[in-house]
Amino acid sequence: MSIELGHFALILAVAIAAVSAVAGLAGWNRSERIALLMRQGAILQFLLVAAAFGALIQAFVTSDFSLKLAYEHSHSLQPLLFKITSVWGNHEGSMVLWIMILVLMGAAVSVFGRNLPRQLLTLVLAMQSLLVAAFGGFTLFTSNPFLRLSPAPIEGQELNPILQDIGLAIHPPLLYTGYVGFSVCFSFAIAALISGRIDAAWARWVRPWTLLSWCFLTLGIAMGSYWAYYELGWGGWWFWDPVENASFMPWLAGTALLHSALVMEKRNALKIWTIFLAIITFSLSLLGTFMVRSGILTSVHSFASDPTRGLVILVLLALFIGGAFALFAFRAPALRAGGLFAPISREGALILNNLFLATAAAAVLTGTLYPLLLEATTGKTISVGAPFFSLTFGAIMAPLLVVLPFGPFMAWKRGDLIAVTQRLAGAAGAAVFAAVLIVALTGGSISLAPLGLLLGFWVAFGAIAELVDRAGFGRMGIGQSVRRLVGLPRTSFSTALAHFGVGMSVIGIVAATAWQAELVTTMQPGESQTIGDHMVTLNGVDNLQGENFAAETGRFTVAGSGGTRQMMPERRVYEASGMPTTEAAIETYGFSQLYLQLGEASADGGRVVRVWYKPYVTLIWLGAVAMALAGFLSLTDRRLRVGAPRRVTAQAAAAE
């Protein structure tokens, strides 16, 4: 019964969304009162989709296998958490999660957007509703999660064991919030194009949404990377897989958008480019969510497992993305820009940032789609893998990292490059010193990696230097500097923290790649081997029974500078599916990790054991966490909050 209610709620939500979209787009400039209707519609959509989502969760939690989706992707023996996460561990259910977040965003705009000009608010909510109607309709017609089975099977198949992990509870919701959050920026951009009104106030309204989405996307990608690292069992943290690229492209474009919206908010310049980026970012988010599902990206050889579904997705993508760009081409020339500046200025630096980030996104997009286009046009099959992406992406990022620390030091309108260079000299010196010191201490024979390390330190120290300089340390008394530091606006801290995070990630990537140690060997019980400073001893292998799997557990003792620790990597076989997985054991020493994987039994009674020592590997993800925290910090800045009263004035002025 609850399943049918959920089904009905989703249908009703889609219907309301369709009506809202039509009413809003048709009547945005006719009546002021329509805005109220749109706001109520958005909240109604949210409540209905939440009910539908709740009905699915209830069916999974109670193991109601008369629901086809629960039968196919859940099992009564799964722990409660994995029963819940099974809801979105599949195509249909994850569509409902996606729409759930989409209507949540719409409701949030409705609640927090009271101060927006009525026409803008109406258009934004109309666009959000259009998205709900289109993708909700897609879900109902091609991927309905509410189908029943009769008679109901007694037991379900199982959620893919690789997905039976806390990662599935965290990663998709974070990632989808990031993807879908950019829909608000997209809707604002379309609203600006339709109404023809765009100014610094528009940028101020869009910026919190950009920041919020970007933070979630950053965390989502980092979480996905760490999940792959510990779950897939061979210690890689980024594979340049199409699925990963799909999430990385909107991140690159979103990062560019974050910076260009800053220019627009502060200086009323780069309007058209900002609108363009807002459209691009959400378009890439759509590609990220749906190209993978259409079946054409996951494998070059198996085209859409369900051809109807793939085709509908492609048509929807073409309509939204193509429609947005058509509107852009048609209306953008009507928008007028303001804000003049010299090439050497904060604006100029941010434009350079945008050039490199946009190119990086384009490079990833080319590499991801080129094999498909080539095969479709010439029938030739090629692979574009990690070596290609590492090369092209690295070549674009390196110069960006070189110029990054200069940006925040530049004055708006007209900067002084020589003065900025002088103020950064300390940071440059410290970076050289740190890189040389590390290379000297670790042998220094490792080809050119020190330069990568230098870049990382340069970015990190440059971020600190900005705060030190702003507070005036060295130019005035310590006490006064500290007072100035405390008094700096939060956005200053968030800029420094985000850029410091970039530096951390770069240092982590370089160190973990260049200074990694590896041991692949066969060990007998009782045998010890050394890797770097650590001595690894295999004490024995036990057979254990988990809730829904049988496991072989290796008992290892690792002795080294960080003390003696026990490590227990596992090899599991899941009962329902018979699928084997490996669970690596990971020990963290400071920022470094020892990664231990239990392999197959060898013929002579030994065990294949793979051990990696990954120096400073955690900095890769901690850097991303720092970036996201910086984004949240920036969201709390006073200037974003006190903007509200001024919005009303701006709106009154705009309504003339």
Next chain:
Amino acid sequence: MRPLLALLMLVWLALPAVAVNPDEMLSDPALEARARAISEGLRCLVCQNQSIDDSDADLAHELRVIVRERLTAGDTDAEVTQYLVDRYGEFVLLKPVLAPHTVILWVAAPAILIIGGIVLVIVARRRRGVVTEAALTADEQKALDEL
């Protein structure tokens, strides 16, 4: 240009994630290191975008063994790679060759960067005299908009 590219590759290369088995490994460390380096650039044809060095699949195992056999027989790195390309096609290479059918792939990113840079320089030059002036001409305004 090549040393720079080599540097960047080294910096950004995904970790050498390994499914290589101890019994496959060659006793000569120099030869084994070469085998590993070659393996990282070869695709496990039955897997999702994994190199044969990362994959547990049987085919990946066979390819790893072939690579080591060829190296032991005295082939150069390029000859080993060519040997596999001859049998499995270009699809086996994770880093595509630079050839007429891949020119667009290789040139796209640098071209976008260069063209974007040129456009920015042109716009900046046009506006150099403008910064101090109060009004813009229609053309300059347009260039500004396009930025």
